[in-house]
Amino acid sequence: MMLWEILLVKGAGALAVLIAFAGTAFLLRFLYGPKGKFREAAWDEVSGVDRLRVAPHSGFEGEEALRAAFLEYAGTFFSGESRDDAPLRLKADHSFRVLRYAEEIAGQEDAFADAGMARALRLAALFHDVGRFEQFRRFRTFADEFSCNHALLGAGILRERKFLADEARKTRGLVLAAVAAHNRFSVPKNLSGSVGPVLFGLRDADKLDIMRIMADNLAPGERGDGTVLLHLRDEPERCSPLVFRALREGRTALYRDMRYVNDFRILLCSWLYDLHFPAAYRIVRREGHLHSVIDGCDALPELQNDLRVFVDAFLSKGRAGSAITLNCSEEKVDVQA
């Protein structure tokens, strides 16, 4: 064979290999790339921050610089390793979603008719978890119980880094107070002054988005993320009587009483006792995240049924309508807890 013939054959072979590579890459992109047929929805979820960056929502004029400052600060904690960064991205994404829920609440409740109050709520929502990044860097967990109070840490960071330096003194005070107290187990319902509505609005918005995140982690067929589920034991047929007792007695369950993944489901339902604004209940009803969470509790059908009945009754008739619906006994839920 002549030299030019050998080169031609080799060249054609290389071209064929190149085309095969390109075809495979295109096929994989088509199947698994953004909006691909077999694309894992969670992959798009963790990149939500980037989407929010390029698509700022309306009604937030004059606050873009603070959103950018928040993102820039959060970005300093990312390592570039997707596994390490995923929990942090989730928190950044959560902050913007809480902001959106807060805006929705502010738009529907008279307490935020004053533009300054609405602004304080928006800023509190954006920055409420700013302490999470430092918390995770230091302790590799979001469980306050095993690390530090992320709300107080966040308020300290807001002050130290002067994020709110250009805000009116009153706004700054409201935001700092709301951020510092947003994770308190309970807040007096008659909290006086302007801080009450801001704190309640923030707490409602925060809970609404945690319900959404948990629906992503606890719906049927989901393999929950260990960090998000606070490293609770994944034993589908078990739940703790303390958490269930709180729900039955009309109280919000305590994080520290949770031992199993199912306890998180019960705790989320018990948050219905602690939402403040009617707008928040309307959002719970509309989004259906609690139902998704309960659907994933199929290894304990009696508990699952109770939770469904409880949530439906609460959302249609309010607290009074829910009081008589819990029938599952502690003996039945107390499985070696």
Ligand SMILES: [Fe+2]
């Ligand atoms: Fe928080």
